[in-house]
Amino acid sequence: MTSMLQVDKVTTSRIQEVDMNNLDFGRCFTDHMFEMQYAHNTWKTGQIKPFGPIEINPALNVLHYGQAVFEGMKAFYVDEKQINLFRPDVHHARFNRSCRRMCIPETSYEVFIEALEILIRLDAAWVPKKRGTALYIRPFIFANENYLAARVSATYAYHIIMSPVGAYYGEGFNPVSLTTSPDFVRAVPGGTGEAKTAGNYAASFLPAQQAQQDGFTQVLWLDAIDHKYIEEVGTMNIHFLIGDTLVTPSLTGSVLSGITRDSVIQLAKEWGYEVQERKISIDEVMQASADGHLKEVFGSGTAAVISPVGRIAHKGQEITIGDGKIGQLAERFHNTITGIQYGQLDDYFDWTHPVSIHI
Ligand SMILES: Cc1ncc(COP(=O)(O)O)c(C=O)c1O
Structure with a gap:
């Protein structure tokens, strides 16, 4: 398949600056991000580029009227050859349902999954390896017309950023x-x-x-x-x-x-x-x-x-x-779902989307 995306890689990774054993949720981000713009009734060609600030105008529509949607999903380290995305298809379907409710143009699954696969391959070293840790993935779209009228924006920006996250239950389960x-x-x-x-x-x-x-x-x-x-x-x-x-x-x-x-x-x-x-x-x-x-x-x-x-x-x-x-049944759900996510249990329901990597 020919790529639908342009790729601009970082020259030097920032990974050495990060303490992978002490990760605060959503504070540090991987080297690359995805960006795609919508204008004149169409999504343009998407880009993978170095993670960094985006310039905004004070009249940016979303700052005033909140026309924005997002997703929250994760990728899991399996071994040196594989990282698993968990249920990206249903996350993307929900992303599109959110878009419909908020009058935001829908996006294609092909672009979404291609962007994720490229990002995961480029930033594979950022996926923490310990059980309980993961790479949190945040796709989001916001209205970015610079126009102070309370109406549907004509333009949008779509991004995917990724953040390594630590074990949620460091000391066991806290109810x-x-x-x-x-x-x-x-x-x-x-x-x-x-x-x-x-x-x-x-x-x-x-x-x-x-x-x-x-x-x-x-x-x-x-x-x-x-x-x-x-x-x-x-x-x-x-x-x-x-x-x-x-x-x-x-x-x-x-x-x-x-x-x-x-x-x-x-x-x-x-x-x-x-x-x-x-x-x-x-x-x-x-x-x-x-x-x-x-x-x-x-x-x-x-x-x-x-x-x-x-x-x-x-x-x-x-x-x-x-x-x-944690109750017995809750623990069984936890162990089974995480077991599937980390590729340690049979993926009976076909929930994982494996991405092959070479770190
Ligand atoms: C309001 C709300 N409810 C439920 C959930 C759980 O949804 P999911 O299992 O897809 O993360 C989330 C998190 O995304 C949420 O923000």
Whole structure:
């Protein structure tokens, strides 16, 4: 296949400046990035170029109206010949769905995967090798017309940047604590909750700050109409093991359709669990805990894969789940998904996209 991209390599790598044993999430970036511009109703030829600043005009549309989408995915070191991208096809499909909601022109999977393969090959040495570490990949598109009118931009910039990230669980699993928010909601029916768009996150910061001041890790979002059905957490979806049934809030339009959520559901079905994607109220969870039926609660997301939940508070009531450790089923999901990601377990569902490399 002939390349659709122009490639401009760095002359000297910055990798020596980075302490690969002490990586802070999203602070240091690999040598190269991808860039592609949209104008006159078409995406231009994409470029791989040295990572670096982009010049912006103060009238840049996205700075004022937030027309922007992004993705968050990972690549994993397998051995000196292979790095695995995890489910790039479904990440790209979600990227395009987010674009549609935000009136941003869609992009092709061919360009996306070619850009990723070139970036991974060029920056293979940046993929940390230890179990638990990964290369975090951030594709994003923003409106870049220099025009102060509140309307759809005519031009866009599409970038992919990559950041080596350390082990999420350095000291073992720390269960997170969650609280519902009495005052705020994350998303409304018909709104943008289903899209991975910048404004959703900006809007969640104040309630998250309040939750942290009250001693909780994150907000457990409830629906905007009845304020009782559970939707998701800041950057993860949520799962409840009630009896032997795995219950997950359904994708109602205001919940982000997590790729890890989907992986958990596929595995649970494969393992013979009854899986229910349905409305689940906070009262049902509190009651299941009181009745002794709530066995495990855990979040799922690209960053941590699986995050055990140890405590949930709602309207002055608080429940504790498990004994502060990761539950058995959550651990099984964690070990299986990461085992597949690092190429150590059979990729039964064809989730990984191997990239061959020579470091
Ligand atoms: C709001 C929100 N929900 C859920 C998730 C989990 O999605 P995924 O498993 O695709 O990372 C994320 C992270 O991307 C998120 O930002």
